[in-house]
Amino acid sequence: MTAVSVRNVSKVFNQGKPNQVDALSNVALDVKQGEFVSLIGPSGCGKSTLLRLVANLLEPTSGEVTVNGKTAAQARLDQDYGMAFQQAGLFDWRTVRKNIELPLELKGWDKQQRSARADEMLQLVQLPEFGDHYPWQLSGGMQQRIAIARALAAHPPLLLMDEPFGALDEMTREYMQGELLRICAATGTTVVFVTHSIPEAVYLSNRVVVMSPRPGRITKVVDVSLGGERNEDTRNRTAFFEAITAVREGLRGMHAAHVGLGNDDR
Amino acid sequence: MTSVVRRAVQRSAMFVAALALVAVIWETYKALGPEEGGQLLGIRILPRTSEYAMPHVWDMFSRFGRPEVRGSARTVFDAVLAGAWYSFRLSVAGFVFGAVIGVGLAVLMARFKWVQRGVLPYLVVSQTVPLIALAPLIVSWGGKLEIGAFVWPRWMSVSVLGAFLAFFPIAVGTLRGLAAAPAASVELMQSYAASWTKTLFKLRFPTAVPYMVPAFRLGASASVIGVVVAEISTGLRGGIGRLIIEYAREATGDPAKVYTAIFGAAALGLVMAGAVVAVDVVVMRNRPKEAVV
Ligand SMILES: Nc1ncnc2c1ncn2[C@@H]1O[C@H](COP(=O)(O)OP(=O)(O)O)[C@@H](O)[C@H]1O
Ligand SMILES: [Mg+2]
Numbered sequence: 179m180t181a182v183s184v185r186n187v188s189k190v191f192n193q194g195k196p197n198q199v200d201a202l203s204n205v206a207l208d209v210k211q212g213e214f215v216s217l218i219g220p221s222g223c224g225k226s227t228l229l230r231l232v233a234n235l236l237e238p239t240s241g242e243v244t245v246n247g248k249t250a251a252q253a254r255l256d257q258d259y260g261m262a263f264q265q266a267g268l269f270d271w272r273t274v275r276k277n278i279e280l281p282l283e284l285k286g287w288d289k290q291q292r293s294a295r296a297d298e299m300l301q302l303v304q305l306p307e308f309g310d311h312y313p314w315q316l317s318g319g320m321q322q323r324i325a326i327a328r329a330l331a332a333h334p335p336l337l338l339m340d341e342p343f344g345a346l347d348e349m350t351r352e353y354m355q356g357e358l359l360r361i362c363a364a365t366g367t368t369v370v371f372v373t374h375s376i377p378e379a380v381y382l383s384n385r386v387v388v389m390s391p392r393p394g395r396i397t398k399v400v401d402v403s404l405g406g407e408r409n410e411d412t413r414n415r416t417a418f419f420e421a422i423t424a425v426r427e428g429l430r431g432m433h434a435a436h437v438g439l440g441n442d443d444r
Numbered sequence: 445m446t447s448v449v450r451r452a453v454q455r456s457a458m459f460v461a462a463l464a465l466v467a468v469i470w471e472t473y474k475a476l477g478p479e480e481g482g483q484l485l486g487i488r489i490l491p492r493t494s495e496y497a498m499p500h501v502w503d504m505f506s507r508f509g510r511p512e513v514r515g516s517a518r519t520v521f522d523a524v525l526a527g528a529w530y531s532f533r534l535s536v537a538g539f540v541f542g543a544v545i546g547v548g549l550a551v552l553m554a555r556f557k558w559v560q561r562g563v564l565p566y567l568v569v570s571q572t573v574p575l576i577a578l579a580p581l582i583v584s585w586g587g588k589l590e591i592g593a594f595v596w597p598r599w600m601s602v603s604v605l606g607a608f609l610a611f612f613p614i615a616v617g618t619l620r621g622l623a624a625a626p627a628a629s630v631e632l633m634q635s636y637a638a639s640w641t642k643t644l645f646k647l648r649f650p651t652a653v654p655y656m657v658p659a660f661r662l663g664a665s666a667s668v669i670g671v672v673v674a675e676i677s678t679g680l681r682g683g684i685g686r687l688i689i690e691y692a693r694e695a696t697g698d699p700a701k702v703y704t705a706i707f708g709a710a711a712l713g714l715v716m717a718g719a720v721v722a723v724d725v726v727v728m729r730n731r732p733k734e735a736v737v
Contacts, residue, residue: 235631254637260633267628271650280646284636314732394469 179247180407181336182209187241189394191225198395201227205241207387207396211335214362214369216379216386218425224394225372229338232370233261246335257285259336260329264344267320268313271416275300276325277308281332299327302361320348323357328363339364340372355381359408375430380404380421381412388428398428448725467501468625499547499700504707507700520701524687524708531671531683531713534599538606539667539716543608543660546614552616554648555640563570567625571612575670579605579677602674602683609670612664617659621652654731663718672709 189202209215212305217225225368230236231243245253253259260281268277268429278299279292287295300306303323304439313321322342342350355378362369373379379386380402388398402421404412474493481497482490508521544545549567553560582601589596625648633643675685684705690703 199649217608233635237635254635257636259635261632263628263632265628267626267632269647271653273730281636283646284633284638284642310734312730316600333694 179211180244181211181213182207182370183242183244184208184228184232185242185244186227187238187243188233189224189231189236190239193239201233202231202238203393203395205394205396209368209370210367211368213385214371214383215332216360216371216373216383217389218376218379218386219389219394219429220391221374222394223389225389226340227393227394228389229340229370231432233259233338241435247430253336257281257332258334259338260334262322262325262329262339262342264338266313266325266343268317268321268328269314270314272308272313274305274311274313274316277313277324278328278331280328285332295331296400302364302411303327303357314392319346319354322346322354326358326361328359330367333356333365335368337367337369339369342371342376343378344353351375351378356409358382358393360375376422376425377413380418380425381408386421386425388425398424400424400428445603448729468500470501474500476630496696497551499703503700504703507704520704524684524704526556527682527684527687527705528712530602530710531668531675531685531709532715534603534675534683534711534715535606535664535668535671537600539610539664541603542607542610542663542667544609545613546659546663547656549611549615550618550622551644553619560619567612567615575605575609575673576677578608578676582608583678584721595666598678598680599682602671602678602680603672606667606670609683613659613662614656615703617655617662618652621655621659622624622648624655625651641649653727657720657728661717661720661724664720665713668713668716672712684712 184205184207186203187202188200191197191199191201205224205228207215207228207303217228219225227236231238232245232250234243234254236267243250246258248256248258266376268274269280272280275293275296278296282295296309297306300309303326305320305323305327308316308320308324313324316324322345326337328337346354354356358369359382361367369382371379371382373382380400383402384401386400387396388400389395390397398422402417404415404417404421477490477493480491481488481492509519512518512520512523520602520699549563553563579602582604583598586596586598586601586604622644629647629651630643633647638646666698671683672685672688674680676685679689680686687705688702688709691698695702
């Protein structure tokens with residue numbers, strides 16, 4: 179079954195007004211169960227918009243989005259996905275443990291179940307001793323791991339992430355990438371991941387979706403043939419560099435079109 | 445917690461120092477200023493420094509220890525304390541009433557934009573109505589109120605006036621706080637398909653706390669002012685407002701006496717605001733230490 183199916187979706191903000199934006203135009207994308215797909219492209223090309231459409235935080239102007247065979251709206255009501263943003267967005271007034279339990283509380287789980295799951299998630303992100311800390315007592319990378327734990331607490335089959343490591347330094351970032359792959363392998367979660375970084379997209383993904391702006395659309399899809407097992411050596415492999423080059427060319431072609439070297443834009 | 449204690453001690457020291465400074469300025473002017481005040485083109489621009497107009501600071505304080513009226517066993521201190529306690533209870537009632545109305549209005553305004561557009565301008569206007577004019581009106585309305593066996597007591601009208609001043613800063617501050625939840629957090633709650641009410645209690649109110657505390661502190665002081673002014677303008681017996689009128693009438697013979705009642709009213713306001721600060725310290729103990737507002 180496809181985890182996410184986006185069919186001919188367009189999104190127009192402020193339709194008919196002078197500040198109309200064609201954020202997405204005729205986008206089609208299928209994500210298979212267990213797949214890791216990255217969206218990459220210059221800012222303003224509609225990556226966040228596409229993610230929000232899948233999350234049903236926005237309604238498409240035209241086209242259809244389904245998640246696990248349901249409408250996006252039903253999937254949201256069923257909490258079929260977890261979400262993580264660039265800012266960890268943890269609640270300052272809750273302990274780490276209570277933050278992880280938030281989605282479970284909203285699902286109506288009882289205290290014991292919640293607490294057991296929080297323990298499990300803390301173990302998963304390898305911060306078991308920080309449950310009773312407050313978020314502001316943790317480093318940025320730790321906060322982001324807690325945000326991931328929160329997103330996965332209800333064991334959703336799908337994880338939507340919008341530049342989750344964008345605010346982290348390079349070292350922490352690479353470490354977090356490894357962690358994310360480990361967690362996803364352990365849970366079998368499907369991931370749609372927005373990023374600005376080409377190596378990050380390639381390292382993490384089965385497929386990298388290259389997007390371009392005005393109007394936002396998909397220009398290229400790069401299959402990354404690095405196999406399931408990825409580690410620090412992956413970053414030195416030929417296939418890694420080949421995929422990076424392919425993505426870069428996808429982005430560059432679009433750039434050429436933009437500065438008037440190409441002829442496919444207008 | 446030690447830093448909290450240190451801050452509290454520092455603040456109290458500052459406060460005492462400020463009071464001492466006022467006393468010093470008072471006494472300096474009294475010693476150096478012209479006995480009959482200063483006049484410019486026939487208009488008095490400097491106050492008189494006579495015993496009658498400006499009693500010594502130490503006379504004001506020693507007045508606390510002497511009998512309220514000649515030959516009575518009750519000291520002024522006892523009378524002021526009893527009056528302050530009475531007004532305190534009315535102020536607390538007014539504050540609680542004002543807080544319920546204020547928070548309720550803020551929630552409605554946050555929930556429904558049309559309520560906000562329709563109500564907020566009137567709230568602002570309501571605060572420009574002079575309290576002195578309003579007090580007798582409310583008392584007379586209250587006097588006509590009878591619901592079954594329930595007769596509206598006069599003290600309740602006075603509390604209502606405290607509430608009338610208290611609800612406004614509370615409504616405005618709470619509304620600002622409820623609107624302060626970051627868009628990403630609101631989206632997160634949306635992604636959990638959380639209802640508006642769930643979002644209100646799990647996200648918006650906790651975010652609003654740092655905005656609500658200063659608003660409540662203002663509301664607490666405002667409630668005291670409302671109650672004391674209403675007591676003065678309606679002449680309700682028992683409270684510090686009434687003492688201020690009564691003692692002011694004796695100002696010719698006993699000029700220091702009225703200041704004891706004024707100090708009582710000031711202390712009352714401080715106690716109310718202090719209680720809110722104490723609640724703040726407890727509620728905010730686990731929040732990041734940098735200022736949020
Ligand atoms: N709520 C909105 N209202 C109006 N325009 C929007 C809104 N959200 C996004 N946009 C516009 O849509 C385009 C795509 O935005 P976004 O999806 O955030 O891009 P990206 O995440 O790729 O940087 C941008 O031009 C942006 O200004
Ligand atoms: Mg974005």
